[in-house]
Amino acid sequence: MKVRVLVRLKPGILDVQGAAVKRALVGLGFTELTDLRVGKVIEVELDAATHERARERVGEMCRQLLANPILEDYTLEMVDDLAPRGAVR
Amino acid sequence: MRFGVVVFPGTWSDCDFHYVISEVLHQPVRYVWHRDRNLADLDCVILPGGFSYGDYLRAGAVAGKSPVVEALQDFIAKGGHVLGSCNGFQILCEARLLPGALMRNECLQYRCQPTHLVVENVETAFTRGLRLGQVLTMPISHGEGKYHADPEPLRALKEKNQIVFRYAEADGRVTRAANPNGSLENIAGIVNPAGNVLGLMPHPERAAEAAMGGTDGLLLFQSLLGSLVEDGSFLKR
Numbered sequence: 001m002k003v004r005v006l007v008r009l010k011p012g013i014l015d016v017q018g019a020a021v022k023r024a025l026v027g028l029g030f031t032e033l034t035d036l037r038v039g040k041v042i043e044v045e046l047d048a049a050t051h052e053r054a055r056e057r058v059g060e061m062c063r064q065l066l067a068n069p070i071l072e073d074y075t076l077e078m079v080d081d082l083a084p085r086g087a088v089r
Numbered sequence: 090m091r092f093g094v095v096v097f098p099g100t101w102s103d104c105d106f107h108y109v110i111s112e113v114l115h116q117p118v119r120y121v122w123h124r125d126r127n128l129a130d131l132d133c134v135i136l137p138g139g140f141s142y143g144d145y146l147r148a149g150a151v152a153g154k155s156p157v158v159e160a161l162q163d164f165i166a167k168g169g170h171v172l173g174s175c176n177g178f179q180i181l182c183e184a185r186l187l188p189g190a191l192m193r194n195e196c197l198q199y200r201c202q203p204t205h206l207v208v209e210n211v212e213t214a215f216t217r218g219l220r221l222g223q224v225l226t227m228p229i230s231h232g233e234g235k236y237h238a239d240p241e242p243l244r245a246l247k248e249k250n251q252i253v254f255r256y257a258e259a260d261g262r263v264t265r266a267a268n269p270n271g272s273l274e275n276i277a278g279i280v281n282p283a284g285n286v287l288g289l290m291p292h293p294e295r296a297a298e299a300a301m302g303g304t305d306g307l308l309l310f311q312s313l314l315g316s317l318v319e320d321g322s323f324l325k326r
Contacts, residue, residue, distance in 0.1 A: 070190040
């Protein structure tokens with residue numbers, strides 16, 4: 001089972017990295033850009049009997065290590081596993 | 090007094106701390122490997138600067154869950170002293186042994202420069218030999234040293250007098266310009282409520298000999314040695 005974890009800085013926490021990337025894009029002419037924040041994607045593969053169990057375990061991983069609750073929020077999504085391994089998605 | 094200097098894969102200030110403790114302060118010191126849980130023979134454990142586990146995920150995150158850091162909980166509860174500098178401070182925060190978190194410098198630059206620190210708490214074992222308002226000069230060397238805490242933990246830090254050092258001007262004034270990394274309220278170093286765990290971003294071990302440009306870092310060690318002589322634990326060894 002594969003779970004994709006999205007970790008991002010909480011709203012209200014200044015994202016200096018996002019601000020720098022935004023400035024660079026505006027410099028490239030993307031003047032319609034209004035906001036940009038940088039986060040992290042972590043893909044976790046694990047053995048779990050059900051989606052619920054997988055979410056529960058990965059949620060625990062986030063609480064213990066993958067995210068720092070002082071600075072970051074996280075969301076989990078199940079990765080659709082219908083495509084064969086190695087297929088380009 | 091026996092010191093332990095913790096070594097993680099990627100630690101870089103371990104030899105500097107070891108040198109200062111053994112050659113400048115003439116105290117017994119040994120290295121502690123990150124998988125080691127045995128700290129019973131030590132009075133003070135140092136978490137040095139560097140890039141433990143490559144700073145993967147977040148600075149100090151993986152080290153914060155390592156066996157030696159787990160063993161620190163018990164060591165601290167028994168009254169042992171812990172000094173975390175730079176990456177060591179990040180590790181103490183990630184392990185929740187100190188409140189708050191350290192994040193990317195607001196300027197986005199890696200900052201390696203001397204800083205002035207105004208002393209705001211002289212009731213810790215590490216600062217008892219200092220004067221309130223005294224200004225120390227120590228270098229910083231980090232890319233992720235911006236201290237952050239939510240309003241509630243910040244209030245608790247102030248109430249319990251846990252803020253030990255703030256970045257300041259040479260005359261001790263705490264100004265925006267003196268803040269090298271965007272830290273909340275210029276916070277450079279804090280202690281736990283019991284006062285035996287100190288975390289700071291500056292490097293005391295890099296300000297320990299006149300040839301290095303200053304000796305203010307030694308004052309922390311001398312305070313600690315003095316405290317232990319005074320309370321008698323030094324003599325029990």
